[in-house]
Amino acid sequence: MPSRVQQQSHRDTQGRGLQNELTDYDESLLLDRAFVQTPAHGFGFGGDEEAGTGHVEEPGPILSTALAVFCYWACACAYTVFLFIPIYDTTLDDFHIKASAHILLLFLALLLESYLRVQHRKRQQAGFLAFYWSTRGLLSIPSRVTAVGQGVVTMVAFWPDVPAQLNQLRKLQLITCIELAAITAFAVAYAYQVWRHNHEAQPDAQLYLRTPLYPTPTPSHRGTGAVVEHQAEAMRWLSKRCQNLQREVLRLSIARDREEEGVSAGVDVCRTDLEHRLAARERELRALAAEKDVLSQQARAAWSLLDERTAAAHELEVVKQQQMDENARLRATLEEWSHRNARLEARLNRTQGRLGDALTQAAELRRSSDTSPSGNSSQS
Template sequence: MYQYQGSPMAHPASASRDLRSEDLFAGIAKFYPLRTHFFFATYLGLLSLFCVYIYANPFGLDTKPGHQGSGLGFKSKIDASVHTFFVVLSLALSKIMRRGHKVQKRQGYIRLHSRLKSFVWAPPLVVILGECTLLALGVWIESPKFSLNDAIKCILGLEEVLLLVIFVDYCRILVRHNKRKPPPDALTVLQEMGGEDTPLLYAIDHGMGLDSVTDEQAELIRFLQLRTTQLSKQVLKLQHRLDQGGARGEGSAGEGAGGAGRSPGGGGAASSASAAGDLDHILAARDREIRSLNGERDTLQREVREGKRRLMDLGAENQQLLGTNQQHVAENARLRAIIHEWSVRHAKLEAKLQEGG
């Protein structure tokens, strides 16, 4: 099954198994917990401190309007400026959250990314709406009875409550995900598709929270492409290490041949040869995994094309059915008109017969 840390050397027999078995991604993935809720908590804590400052007014600043009852108070101007700064912080928080969610999506947690998509713009949306309301109240309402400081208190209180509710839900999802450490959704789906006892039902919805099966297949293809790129980089690194190990082995063998009387065993050459053999094994396993990933990607692309063709065929059949339905509706309307006409004629004939009788 899925392993978070491991080495292909721990499973030497897996190389002889089917390339589409459940060990396809074993030993190459690592679970990285999502910590963006800490940034959200920091932002919420700063906003709470600002709310305490607004309500307590520890410095005793004047909250009354300017001279002759017009304009804004000095404290209200400062509070509005600080609130604008929190708008900028909310945009930065949204960017951090979106970046963390993309990392989870690249790891294959597509369902988690779909669930957290709506939380990205929630903090800036709430704070920007509060800022717009604050600007509208400060610009358009000019009354000596109106206090902008009271409006700021009300707006910040509502923002704090809304963001707290959003944070609790967001933190609940992340804490549960980090505690369970589930395997990636894309990995689970690909293992189900590659199982021997499971038919290749690529055209079904696996409940990843996407809009359509085509989007789901596209995400799986992107996941396979990313894993292929990562494996290619690992192959290049291992090949470089193999070349370096071979060069060191040749140098050690030369030194052993020059000083045969002192080191007849050639231990350095033997150890480097063993390391080279291990690297060859790892390199061969990575090559097999890359080939299997390419095969899975090609199969998924082919299934996506077939699914699109099926959708087009179904759309054409639907259009034909709609056209036939329209024809039936028109024919039904024509028959109803004929029946109505004959009913009118029948009524007229009955009236004439009654008059003649």
Template sequence: MLLVMVWKPYISFLSVSTLLRINMLAEAICAASFMSVYIGYLHQYNSLNSEPDILKSLYSPLQHSSPLEGLRYHDGSRLSDQQMALLQYQRENLHFLSEEVLRLQECLSKYERSDDGSTPQVDLAHLLAAREQELRTLSAEMNQLQSELRLARSLIAERDSELQQVRTTNNQYVEENERLRAILGEWSARAAKLERALEGERMSNLELQKNFSTSRSQSHVSTETSEKR
């Protein structure tokens, strides 16, 4: 903003929004530059604390010393421990390489020709025949597995068709059960109506019997009265 105020007579033809954008762009560039420098120093600082590397130790005499080494490796005991670890790693690596060289030499001695120019000590034809036999065996096993896989797929398809038939039959049974339940409900309703009608008829019969008994007793009394007269 101070630069904008100082250069205002020279940039008066620009609008305020343009000036603000230029200012924000300059600030972003400066921030990115400072961040890049900081990340570079931080990466260089952290790379000094890495694990022992044999290639780094071999090439170290050809490289210039870093100005940040004094910030990390100021302790002599820690540096000696790292050197011991690096030496142990180099010894193990040399031991492994020597064993690998011996193994390769042994393999090479098996395949090199004898002094009289005869065939190799190892019968390559026999090895090739053995490999071909193994390949044929593996091919036969693969064919058998493929046939078993096809059989399993056919069985799975058959089971799926049977399961579909069972589901269809089950759906038919469910529909039949629903129909029978509807019929049973209708018959239950009819039975309830018949029971109510029967109960009504029974009550009416009782009323008729009661009325008949009453009328009979009254007629008997009237008959006895007329006979006495």
């Protein structure tokens, strides 16, 4: 077993190796891609932590992991409540059904751990090293607690007489209550870490871009030049950042060289292409000018035809108005003659009535005159 002095020397060797690895990179990369200060957004990184990508903005508050932990805690509470609900079907085994459902809780715990590790790895790459250090030990607690509980449940299923004063279902309820208490403590601790992380102004790794990574050496049991754990993690983060920046600078330089070579080699070709394009454009302009003249002539002819049609329409309107006036005059004359005809018919009717009366009187007089001579002759 190595002694404490050997372990200390091994840590010092690792720290010096990381320091040498970090100093091998060009410091101008950090100065070139230093974080930019803007009045609206504060400080933000100029580069990305993933190789081959461009600018990335500072990540916002983390809420998805806290929501996932809350969902897992709610599932654990629901399972605990399910254990205390009796199954009235006598054909089913109450203990085996509820113990089998515990496997689903273990599966959810494993999914939760994998999701939390992925999200925390992203926060570490974004520069939130303190949050990553404070929570990396909490990520495996749900899966470990659930796995231990599953093992105890399996043992209770195979050895049901230990302890003898409790039945299998009571043992399962007791184990699950202990698990729920541990998961509740984990959820509270994790929620506190997330709350503190969301209230941080900026990633703590940005401080290493402005402050010296190695402060003034002070007497310590680790010795002069010793590297603590968070300094080593910060050095790894800065080393990876420098590697990504070097890759990006190399890619941009290669692209610039290719563009310069393409411009120098294709100047003549571009000039010839430009001349051909200019000649083609001139021909197109001449064709367009001729077409414009033709269209102008057609437009003038159309305007003249439109004027003629407008004059003819105006003449038709005048003739129409005259005919309407003549029709109105004839209609008035017709009405006047209709009234005269009605008056003449009335006068004719009156005249005919008088003439009939006169003829009747004349006939009576003739009849009376005829009767009077015959009477006189008879008397004589």
